[in-house]
Amino acid sequence: MWAKTTIIWKLLLPLSIISILLPAGSARAGEVVVINSADVEAYKEALQGFKKMLRHQIVAEYDMEGNLETGKRIFSDIQTKMKPDLILAIGPWAFQITAAQPTNIPVVFAMVLNPSSLLPGGFKNVTGASMNVPVETTIRLFKQLGSQIRRVGVLFNRAKTGYLVKRAMQVGREQGLEIIDREIRSPREAIQVLDGLQDEIHALWILPDEIVLTPEVVQYMVLFSYRKKVPLIGLSERQAQMGALLSISFGSSEDIGRQAAELANSILEGQTPDRLPFTMARQVKLIVNLKAAEKLGIEIPKSLLGTANSIIQ
Amino acid sequence: MRKKTRLLLHRLKVVLMLWAVAAIGISPKLAGAGGLQDTIKNLYGGDGILLAPPPPGGFNHAPHFQVASLQGLDRLSGALSSGLGVLALSSSVTGFTFDIERGVPVRTTESLGPLLAERAPTLGAGKLNLALSYTHLDFKRFEGSRLNNLSLTLGHDDSNVDGRLGPPPPVFDFELDQIRVDLDLKIKQDVFAFFATYGLTRSWDVGVVLPIVRNRLRAVANATIIDASPTTNAHFFDTVPGSDQPRSTGGGEKTGIGDVIVRSKYNFLRNYEGWPDLSVLGQIKLPTGDQDNLLGTGATNFLALFIASRSFGPGSETRWLTPHLNFGFDWSTRSEETNLRYTVGVDARVLPNLSLATDLLGRWRPQGNGIGDSIIDIALGAKWNPLGTFLVNTGVQLPINRNEGLRANIIWMVGLEYTF
Numbered sequence: 001m002w003a004k005t006t007i008i009w010k011l012l013l014p015l016s017i018i019s020i021l022l023p024a025g026s027a028r029a030g031e032v033v034v035i036n037s038a039d040v041e042a043y044k045e046a047l048q049g050f051k052k053m054l055r056h057q058i059v060a061e062y063d064m065e066g067n068l069e070t071g072k073r074i075f076s077d078i079q080t081k082m083k084p085d086l087i088l089a090i091g092p093w094a095f096q097i098t099a100a101q102p103t104n105i106p107v108v109f110a111m112v113l114n115p116s117s118l119l120p121g122g123f124k125n126v127t128g129a130s131m132n133v134p135v136e137t138t139i140r141l142f143k144q145l146g147s148q149i150r151r152v153g154v155l156f157n158r159a160k161t162g163y164l165v166k167r168a169m170q171v172g173r174e175q176g177l178e179i180i181d182r183e184i185r186s187p188r189e190a191i192q193v194l195d196g197l198q199d200e201i202h203a204l205w206i207l208p209d210e211i212v213l214t215p216e217v218v219q220y221m222v223l224f225s226y227r228k229k230v231p232l233i234g235l236s237e238r239q240a241q242m243g244a245l246l247s248i249s250f251g252s253s254e255d256i257g258r259q260a261a262e263l264a265n266s267i268l269e270g271q272t273p274d275r276l277p278f279t280m281a282r283q284v285k286l287i288v289n290l291k292a293a294e295k296l297g298i299e300i301p302k303s304l305l306g307t308a309n310s311i312i313q
Numbered sequence: 314m315r316k317k318t319r320l321l322l323h324r325l326k327v328v329l330m331l332w333a334v335a336a337i338g339i340s341p342k343l344a345g346a347g348g349l350q351d352t353i354k355n356l357y358g359g360d361g362i363l364l365a366p367p368p369p370g371g372f373n374h375a376p377h378f379q380v381a382s383l384q385g386l387d388r389l390s391g392a393l394s395s396g397l398g399v400l401a402l403s404s405s406v407t408g409f410t411f412d413i414e415r416g417v418p419v420r421t422t423e424s425l426g427p428l429l430a431e432r433a434p435t436l437g438a439g440k441l442n443l444a445l446s447y448t449h450l451d452f453k454r455f456e457g458s459r460l461n462n463l464s465l466t467l468g469h470d471d472s473n474v475d476g477r478l479g480p481p482p483p484v485f486d487f488e489l490d491q492i493r494v495d496l497d498l499k500i501k502q503d504v505f506a507f508f509a510t511y512g513l514t515r516s517w518d519v520g521v522v523l524p525i526v527r528n529r530l531r532a533v534a535n536a537t538i539i540d541a542s543p544t545t546n547a548h549f550f551d552t553v554p555g556s557d558q559p560r561s562t563g564g565g566e567k568t569g570i571g572d573v574i575v576r577s578k579y580n581f582l583r584n585y586e587g588w589p590d591l592s593v594l595g596q597i598k599l600p601t602g603d604q605d606n607l608l609g610t611g612a613t614n615f616l617a618l619f620i621a622s623r624s625f626g627p628g629s630e631t632r633w634l635t636p637h638l639n640f641g642f643d644w645s646t647r648s649e650e651t652n653l654r655y656t657v658g659v660d661a662r663v664l665p666n667l668s669l670a671t672d673l674l675g676r677w678r679p680q681g682n683g684i685g686d687s688i689i690d691i692a693l694g695a696k697w698n699p700l701g702t703f704l705v706n707t708g709v710q711l712p713i714n715r716n717e718g719l720r721a722n723i724i725w726m727v728g729l730e731y732t733f
Binding site: 037038039040041042043044065066091092093111112113114131208210213235236237238239249 | 411413414415416417418437438439440515701
């Protein structure tokens, strides 16, 4: 009799556990609402990647059409009427609208550059996939250019890219590279500061900083690079075409969307956003400018050329 | 946003259905046998001018102008018909570009696009552009002559088949008589066109144009006998059955689907340093319009168009001035309709939501019939962007060489456009 009961218990117990766990494991699909900052190709690709990787359901997609007021209205409607399990904010404007206001709905962003700088006060219940290239990747590029490069100059604005410089100094130290940082507050100041750096650095790095990216500053950095025979690493194909030796940027909007979906899956399956740090681009696009290399008298290592997505000859 | 889009699409569906019903069901007044195309040919009963029959036992002069009048009216009818059926198309606007360095979308303040020409950029993947346009043409001139004052001079038959008109022998001096037909023509055309263009990829658009055409034609002819024979008085009109009156009228009104156009544009060069944006466009015009009623040309046309355009301005986000050039070959199954097309123009965004545009539009038929083989027009217009991607456009088209072909003094155009 006891033996029989034990067998029944042995069967019942795992079944009970499974029946309890099943609803949790295969819980109703989480509901996701998408807010898109604007109708641009890169954001569409990111959303495509997100959809491919998401294990849950997108119940609505909204386009802010580049208008912050429209975005606020959409967000308010979502909060009061739709109440989804998660919001995907694509692009900086959707990110600012959703992350700046307190909400119980977790937010995952995608295609945002320097997310920390957009919300200096910090954000809660928010994580996402940034467009930033990992600092480690750029530092590695400088190292690959040769042992003569020991000091790399950066111009930055503390409020915008201070956190990046801090991280670069830390990684640089580990890699035997010194980051010579100069804080600037205006494009004019950038040019003066750059002149002061001329004998101090072996390479120059353009950071994704609003002030640094003004056309006159970028142009001056290119000139500086040629005059002082200092290699310059930029952020886009355009900057490589302007004369930067290398440029490195995120490689795929779709992959950033996939990264965001991985974060969304984790949140919808029990993780809290605060425990998930925002990610950096894992696919990058490297452009090598051989014309610039010739002018600078630098030989680009074959290993670096082999990883280039595009070569300017 | 999605609900709005669905609602708009639903409304457009209703409008399209109404148009289709209108096109099939509305044809208030039909012209006589042969349709509107034969209105002029069908004047005087459709068998040419028959004069009064001879007195009993007399020589029959009644059919002496029949062949000449049939040929003359037929030629005029054909020439007028070939001037109709040319349709102008518009193009659309894009809203944002992406600044990869700053990681932000940038609202472009490019011009809102040309009026009748094409520009090189495509819509973008997944975008749908819907447009409605209305064009009104009131034709006023044919080969330089006013349509309300056209004149045909018809010669006499060579009755004695001697290879010349008039004496000798003296009795045949009646061959010197002529008939002058004064014509007053009113030709009006209204074209409602529905355009749908869809971006298959970032650089590749496909589209369709469905025109609904309304033609109104009214012809009044007055024939006068020019008695040039010194001795005989052989030709005259009479009221007896079997002979024609000097005055004849005809015409009617017809509405229906015009020639449907399917088209595809591929943008193979964009934002390339030092170069204009370049595209190619392929277009097929199908003979879906009723040729008999001048709703279509009755021919299939294959157009290959090369498009170049470039936007200029003080910054990459504020390129307000866009010159454009189109050049193409339009091959037709009716060889005389095969033509070369060219358009040069410029569109400029003069205010944040207002663009002005001008185009010089040309068409040259190398194997034409000599009537309207080279048509050159100038188009002037404005595009207004009141909200989002909604555009209202209006313009006029004026003839440069008004003495060529069948021409209106001014062509009015108005249109609406929305990109989803």
